[in-house]
Amino acid sequence: MGRAIVEAPLFDFIQSLPKTETHLHIEGAVPWELLQETFPGEFENYPDAWASDFRYDSFTQFEDEILGYAHRYYTSPDRYYESAKRVFQGHLNQNVRYVETSFHLGIVELIGGPGKDILEAIRAAVPDELEVRIFLGMVRDHYRGELIPLLDQIHTWDDLDGIDMHGHETIPWRDWAGVLWKRVQESGKLTKSHAGEFEGAKDVNTALDLLGTKRIQHGIGAAFDPPTLQRLLDENVTLDMCPVSNVKLRSVSDARSHPIRKLFDAGVRLTISTDDPTVFGNDLVHDFEILIKDLSFTPKEVIQVVRNGFEVALVEEDQRQAWIKELDQIEAIMPDFAA
Numbered sequence: 500m501g502r503a504i505v506e507a508p509l510f511d512f513i514q515s516l517p518k519t520e521t522h523l524h525i526e527g528a529v530p531w532e533l534l535q536e537t538f539p540g541e542f543e544n545y546p547d548a549w550a551s552d553f554r555y556d557s558f559t560q561f562e563d564e565i566l567g568y569a570h571r572y573y574t575s576p577d578r579y580y581e582s583a584k585r586v587f588q589g590h591l592n593q594n595v596r597y598v599e600t601s602f603h604l605g606i607v608e609l610i611g612g613p614g615k616d617i618l619e620a621i622r623a624a625v626p627d628e629l630e631v632r633i634f635l636g637m638v639r640d641h642y643r644g645e646l647i648p649l650l651d652q653i654h655t656w657d658d659l660d661g662i663d664m665h666g667h668e669t670i671p672w673r674d675w676a677g678v679l680w681k682r683v684q685e686s687g688k689l690t691k692s693h694a695g696e697f698e699g700a701k702d703v704n705t706a707l708d709l710l711g712t713k714r715i716q717h718g719i720g721a722a723f724d725p726p727t728l729q730r731l732l733d734e735n736v737t738l739d740m741c742p743v744s745n746v747k748l749r750s751v752s753d754a755r756s757h758p759i760r761k762l763f764d765a766g767v768r769l770t771i772s773t774d775d776p777t778v779f780g781n782d783l784v785h786d787f788e789i790l791i792k793d794l795s796f797t798p799k800e801v802i803q804v805v806r807n808g809f810e811v812a813l814v815e816e817d818q819r820q821a822w823i824k825e826l827d828q829i830e831a832i833m834p835d836f837a838a
């Protein structure tokens with residue numbers, strides 16, 4: 500079984516919109532066809548996890564699956580180049596104009612530390628038609644051993660656009676992250692953090708307090724605590740959300756109870772991304788499908804979500820306005836997919 504089919508006219512509508520993807524792990528995005536080509540005779544069947552009714556039993560099960568592919572495939576900067584080239588072509592095919600993606604410090608460590616080479620390999624794979632910003636992702640206990648000198652220099656990596664604290668919410672927060680995030684922010688780079696995917700509003704507040712970031716990845720927990728939700732508004736925080744990932748990982752009980760509707764209605768700026776499409780079997784259209792089919796987002800509301808991605812994009816103001824104008828023109832001749 501391959502990817503779930505999204506039917507027209509919903510597919511056509513989402514496809515027609517110029518879009519962003521601002522929460523994507525490059526290790527979780529290696530195209531299945533590339534695995535098949537790289538390892539002939541293996542990976543013949545698509546993963547069970549691609550079925551739309553599949554649910555992971557635990558984060559550990561998910562982690563084992565994703566690392567199984569990532570450790571096998573990502574063994575050199577060249578492999579990153581080959582994968583990123585396909586991933587970005589996939590973005591162009593989906594009418595995506597702007598991407599923020601991260602590569603994971605755990606893999607950098609595993610293959611002997613060529614962080615800058617991986618960064619350059621991903622950069623070299625960017626097609627002319629796509630704007631891509633590249634982040635180094637890490638987890639809450641990564642400031643250790645040989646990674647310390649690398650992290651202490653990370654603010655000097657000219658081609659790196661920023662850093663992201665990846666998932667693994669059960670690892671306790673530690674003070675080093677506050678120091679590192681501040682230094683990276685002062686160097687003019689963008690910082691993000693995963694938080695509140697499973698651990699609730701407290702986790703979101705800790706990320707905001709400790710890291711001083713304005714870009715939270717997931718942040719679901721904020722929806723269930725009014726002061727935290729208000730804080731997102733007061734501090735102009737953006738949530739980069741991934742509905743398919745949240746449903747399959749059981750961060751929410753089902754698609755219809757996803758709090759993205761509540762957050763949107765409250766005025767929180769949020770965007771939509773796929774997170775780890777290799778292990779969820781999703782394209783952006785599947786994530787927007789949840790908004791439209793399960794959460795009754797209107798075309799106008801979907802366009803606002805898409806617009807949010809361009810509003811936070813790290814681009815020149817002229818470029819941002821050109822994209823937003825394109826969206827405005829589509830909105831003016833809005834299709835009707837209500838069914």
Ligand SMILES: [Zn+2]
Nearest residue numbers: 522693716774
């Ligand atoms: Zn993520």
